[in-house]
Amino acid sequence: MLSLIQNEWMKWWTMKKSKIVLALYVLVTIGIIIIAKTNDIDFTRSEFYSITSMVLIALLGIITIVFTAEAIGNEVRYDTMKHLLMSPYSRMTIYFSKLAFSVLIMLGQFLFIVLLSYALSFPFSEAGDPLVMRDTWLQLVGPIFTIFMTLFFSLVFRSVGMIIGFTVLAQFFTSIAGNVLLAFKPEIAKWIVFMHLDWSMYFDGSLMAEMANQMDTTLTFSVLFVLAHILVLLGGSILIFQKKSYT
Secondary structure, eight states, rough: OHHHHHHHHHHHHSSHHHHHHHHHHHHHHHHHHHHHHHTTOOOBHHHHHHHHHHHHHHHHHHHHHHHHHHHHHHHHHHOOHHHHSSSSSOOOHHHHHHHHHHHHHHHHEEEEEEEHHTTTTSHHHHOOOSSHHHHHHHHHHHHHHHHHHHHHHHHSSOOHHHHHHHHHHHHHHHHHHHHHHHHHHHHHTTTTTGGOOGGGSSSOOOOOOOHHHHOOOOOHHHHHHHHHHHHHHHHHHHHHHHHHOOO
């Protein structure tokens, strides 16, 4: 499987968009600094880091959908999937190499975002609350869940555009429905998985703490609920990939 992951890496790194994405993270961060300095916004290091990392991780969520959709979608688009399936590797090995690569690429970008946000926070004041990395690491739950959902749609649809579109729409409309229900029927909102992807809501000082109180849920419930959905998506993806014909 390692050779398959290495092959995925070489294909990804030779694409122009891989460098464009890294440059985009830098430009967005510099843009936030320029806006803060030119408008006399008195950020502390902690505030700058929190805002910048939150913006970049939200961007990472969208980029993760694109790269994950292309991991399988481009194989179908360029008619290379059937050749890949004729290789000595089993379908399970091929699938898990795509999954592992998608997770590794997402983690690499996540670490880049963390280091970038931290490194460029030094021009701001040390005053205020200290930097808290906990909430940043808890934001990994969203992109990881997105990978499993996107891979599932990658095996349902053949078009990369449709894969990206359905994944984005599923997240967008379900999140909207969840937030509307949170205001009127929080006991129903807690059964929407997208309401459980920010585990920082269970810790003191989090901006999302009130949401956990409204839904009357616990960290254990959210962890098990998200894991259950991941297992369903994983099982469904494997089943479809084992049965699907690409001839």
